[in-house]
Amino acid sequence: MNVQHDSHKLPSVSDYYSATQLRADRWSALRETAESMLVHGVEGRKGSKLLKTAETLLDALAPIELYWAFPGGQVFDHLRKLLEQRSIEDLSISVRRVARALTSGAYRRRKIPVGGEETDNEDYEDESTLAPEDRALGRPYFEVLIVDNVNEQQERFLRNNLHRVRRAEDPFIYEPVIVPSLEDALMGILFNHNVQAVIVRPGLVLKSKNVLPILQQYLNGLNREEDVDGLEPYEYGPEACRLIAKVRPELDAYLITDRSVEDIAGLDLGRCRRVFYNQEDFLELHLNILRGVNRRYKTPFFTALKEYSKQPTGVFHAMPISRGKSISRSHWIQDMGAFYGPNIFLAETSATSGGLDSLLEPRGPIKEAQDMAARAFGSKQTFFATNGTSTCNKIVVQALVRPGDIVLVDRDCHKSHHYGMVLAGANVAYMDSYPLHEYSMYGAVPIHEIKHTLLKLKAAGKLDRVRMVLLTNCTFDGLIYNVERVMEECLAIKKDLVFLWDEAWFAFARFSPTYRQRTAMSVANALRERLREDSHKAAWEAQQVALKDADEDTLMQTRLIPPPDARVRVYATQSTHKTLTSLRQGSMIHVNDMDFKGEVEQAFHEAYMTHTSTSPNYQIIASLDVGRRQVELEGFEFVQRQIESAMAIRRAVATHPLLQKYFKVLTPADMIPENYRESGISSYYDQHDGWSDKWEIWAQDEFVLDPTRVTLAVGGTGWDGDTFKTKILMDKYGIQINKTSRNSVLFMTNIGTTRSSVAYLIEVLVEVANELDDLLDDASKMERRSFEKRVSALIEHVPPLPDFSRFHDAFRSGSETPEGDIRSAFFLAYNEDNCDYFDLDDGLMARLEAGEELVSASFIIPYPPGFPILVPGQVISPEILSFMRALDVSEIHGYRHDLGLRVFTSEALTGLSKKAH
Known part of the structure; x- marks a missing residue:
């Protein structure tokens, strides 16, 4: 950040998306300002500006x-006094130490001397640059938020007593943060990612005196949902515990109260770990805090794997690579051993030995690790998978869907779902997403x-055959459903x-309060509670009366209420490796099904056995275990930074005049039609209005756009995606991305994205824009016309996306409903005599326009964009053929360029129809 040493030129608070960004930049600016005062002095015009x-910076902080x-109120007051006393040298030293410790994380490992007279010769290395063994040996650090309206003397008493009970053998080290009110507690846990436990004491008050807008924004969403103002003083403590669990369910809360046990016992205390009465026992409180954090810190399988790797063993089973023996004895593959290191091979073993549990029949550390993952992600059961979410999807579908069941499927979902329908023998009713023709998605x-x-x-009388609704949340491009509304209606x-939500790209969402409300497991748990409420039953009964004999149009226009006896049956599949920490193909299946034990468990077990290897990779399982630990302890922090990084990209492109010439970050208004945006908010950031209220968007709109997916329209550069x-x-620049469309590229921030990576991306885009400017400056008239023609082709003349046409009658059980037997079509194509090939030429188009029915014998998947535009048994429409002919992508999976489009012969279709008849 280039600091302008003038209070009027400092970025305003409204320029920042989050208080975390503001804090980091303000400390950096304060350090540079203090160093400048040391060089230039504080006299004269320049000195006055620096002062x-x-x-201004201290006031903002x-x-x-x-x-x-850290640095804490006492140190912060000390810095103010140094400035007031014009002790600039001491101020510069102190601010530099604080700023560097905050940047490097050094305060987490050791005490930072702040006073100018104290020496500090140790390096302030960034934690990430330390050797892994050095970081692993250190005690993890966290902070405990104490909520109590105390004076300075009482605050000192609390701090001293908690420090006094520390022991050298404690596995963790923590520091207290004391705030006075319930609102401050909520702001604290939403802002301070170091907090792992909250102690609620009886002296707390309701309202915060903090009026900084960037902090108050954290309360906006809660204030709309909760009647905090109506609380009585005796309710403050229990309500604080409940709200803490609602906002950050992974945190431990401890309630200290002077109310009787009878009053407290029946209250909703969220995830309150323990209630202490009257005067707390500080040692007991300290031990409970450590125990609570250790509960999340435990990694049963990873720990067992580490212990196994240390054991001396003789290997007489079917894995030569176990213990690295086949490598260490080799003369030709020593480079593999040197590249990976010894531990990965020491931890290799057969699933039937080593005491490490079996993924197929887990009873030990794998079972415990899966149970801990269920707790972390809010499910009733969680199952690990070591061969990706494609397999998870097939497991769930095979466990729940029987041949002939009707499944409603999002047509442009991942191909694993389409193949899962084939394997299960489902009758598929494809549903069309709304098209974004302009961006080919x-x-x-x-x-x-x-x-x-x-x-x-x-x-049509087929509702009894409808088994499942299968949707992708969120989509590859970042569209997120109102999961609650979909399931209720x-x-x-x-x-x-039954609902299967493909959350392959959404595993991180559990650990952000905003995102969590649109995740499958969170909504399933909330729906379970709501269905039991008397008020819900009354609302449903009233709607039944109002909708008696209602026609379809009325039902379509009404927000329907589920009956109180509805069954909550929800499954979510997540690619842990895509958005959280896990080795490739590490995935999870989360289950929240009221009928799982009675109806599904055995079938699920069989499906799991069908698709899971008997030799699963233990390293993947261990990484899933560790990845769960990470998100329970620091997922909130990492996701918060992930969102901040994406918002920084959005703001940079939106405000940079050169980038605006060739690029555009697609906004919610670009990707979500107005009738699906009830909030009316069109973008996350506007140059004139600043940041939008994301809480409002996520609470109301039918669809929201995941801000961590930054879709950049690049058609203005003349290059396709x-x-x-x-x-x-x-x-040219070594920047890796996953997805493109005809005229866009998708940048995804994740929990590993750094501010440096964001800065590099912006630098690259600016450099590309500058090169385009130079190229056009020197271009001839014809070259300019060529460039404008390419841009026009990418922006204005984009082929319209085709809708799903229909299944051919040979694969349908009636013309009044859309479902089709995709399995029959898929296997009919196994016999080449049933298939023919046609070129995508004008003759084929003429035949289709004349009304001839041609039926696809294959999945046809252009890449990009990667969704099937034809499935086996689907009638080929002129619109689909036009789209295929306009494609200029390098890959069309399922299409043979040398032979043409694969279709069923009329004889095969006729024979199938006669057989069905």
């Missing part, structure tokens, strides 16, 4: 530092499309419907 800047243990399936399909099946039509990705980003 004013330092005062004062309300923020209340929520952090699909959005998500609107609720009216889902309800319309269900009501049509109900009218679908259950109102069929009360035992695939070329821009390969030739520019990857080959």
Whole structure:
């Protein structure tokens, strides 16, 4: 950050998306300002400006530092006094030490001397640069938030007593942060990612005196949902515990109260770990805090694997690589051993030996690790998978869907779902997402499309055969459903419907309060509670009266309420390796199904055995165990930084005049039609209005856009998305991305994204824009026309996306509903005599336009964008053929360029129809 030493030129608070960013930059600016005062002095015009800047920075930091243990209120007051006394040299030394310790994380490992007279010769190395063994040997650090309206003497008493009970053998070390009110507690846990435990004492008050808008924004969403103002003083403590669990369910809370046990016993205390009465026992409190954190810190399988690797063994089973023997004895593959190191081989063993538990029949550390993952992700059961979410999807579908069951499927979902339907023998009713023709991508399936399909099946008398709704949340491009509304309205039509939410790209969402409300497991738990409430039953009964004999149009326009006896049956599959810490192919299946034990468990076990290797990779399992530990202890912090990084990219592109010439970050308004954005908010950041209220968007809108997915429209550069990705980003600058469309590229921030990575990306885009400017400056008239033609082709003349046409009648059980037997079509194509090939030429188009029915014998998947535009048994429409002919992508999976489009012969279709008849 280039600091302007003038208070009027400092970035304003409104320029920042989060208080965390503001804090980091303000300390950096204060350090540079103090060093400048040391060089230039504080006299004269320049000195006065520097003094004013330092005062402004301290004023901006004062309300923020209340929520952090380091540097702490005492040190912060000391810095103010140094500035008031014009002790600039001491101020510069102290601020530099604080700023460097905050940046490096050194305060987590040791005491930082702040006073100018104290010496500190140790390096302030960044934690990430330390050797792994050095970091592993240190005691993890965290902070404990104490909520109590105490005076300075009482605060000193609390701190001293907690410090006094520390022991050398404690596995962790923590520092207290004391805030006075319930609102301060909520701001503290939403802002300070170091907090792992909260102690709620009886002296707390309700309201915060902190009025800094960037902090108050953390309360906006809660204030809309909770009637905090109506609380009585005796409710403050229990309510604080409940709200803490709602906002940060992974945290431990401890309530100290002077109320009777009878009063407390029946209250909702969230995840309160223990209640202490009257005067707390500080040693007992200390031990409970450590025990609570250790509960999340434990990694049963990873620990067992480490212990196994230390054991001397003789290997007489079927893995020569076990203990690294086949490598250490080799003359030719020593480089592999040197590259990976010894531990990965010491930890290799057969699943039937070593006491490390079996993934297929877990009873020991794997079972314990899966149970801990269920707790972390809010499920009732969690199962680990070592061969990706593609397999997880097939396991769930095979366990729940029987041949002939009808499944409602998002047509542009991952290909594993389509193949899962083939394996299960499902009758598939494909539902179309709304198209984004301009950017050659699909959005998500609107609720009216889902309800319309269900009501049509109900009218045809087929509702009893409808088994599952399968949707992708969030989509590759970042579209997120209102999961609560979808499940409620679908259950109102069929009360035992099963939901499979493909959350392959959404595992991180559990650990952000904003995101969590749109995750499958969170909504399933909330729905379970709501269905038991008397108020819900009354609302449902009233709606039943109002909707008696209602037609489909009325039902479509009404927000339907599920019956009180509806069954909550929800599954989510997550690619842990895609958005959290895990080795490749590490995935999880989360289950929240009220009928799992009675109906599904045995079938699920069989499906799991069908698709899971008998030789699973133990390193993947261990990484899933460790990844769970990480997100329970620091997932909130990492996800918060992930979002901040993405917002920084959005703001940089939106405000940079050169980048605006060639690039555009797609906003919610670009990717979500207005009728699905009830909040009316069109973008996360506007140059004139600043940041939007994300809580409002996520609470109301049918679809929201995941801000960590930054879709950059690149058509203005004259390069298509695939070329821009390969030739520019990857080959020239080493920037890796996953997805492109015809005229866009997708940048995804994740929990490993750094501010330096964001800065590098912006630098690259600016450099590309500058090169385009130079190229056009020197271009001839014809070269300019060529460039403008390429841009026009990418922006204005984009082929429209085709809808799903229909299944051919040979694969349907009636024309009144859309489902089709995809399995029959898939296996019919196994006999080449049933298939023929046609070139994508004008002759084929003429035949289709004349009304001839040609039926696809294969999955046809252009990449990009990667969704199937044809599935086996689907009638080929002129619109689909036009789209295929306009594609200029390098890969079309399922299409043979040398032979053409694979279709069924008329004889095969006729024979199948006669057989079915």
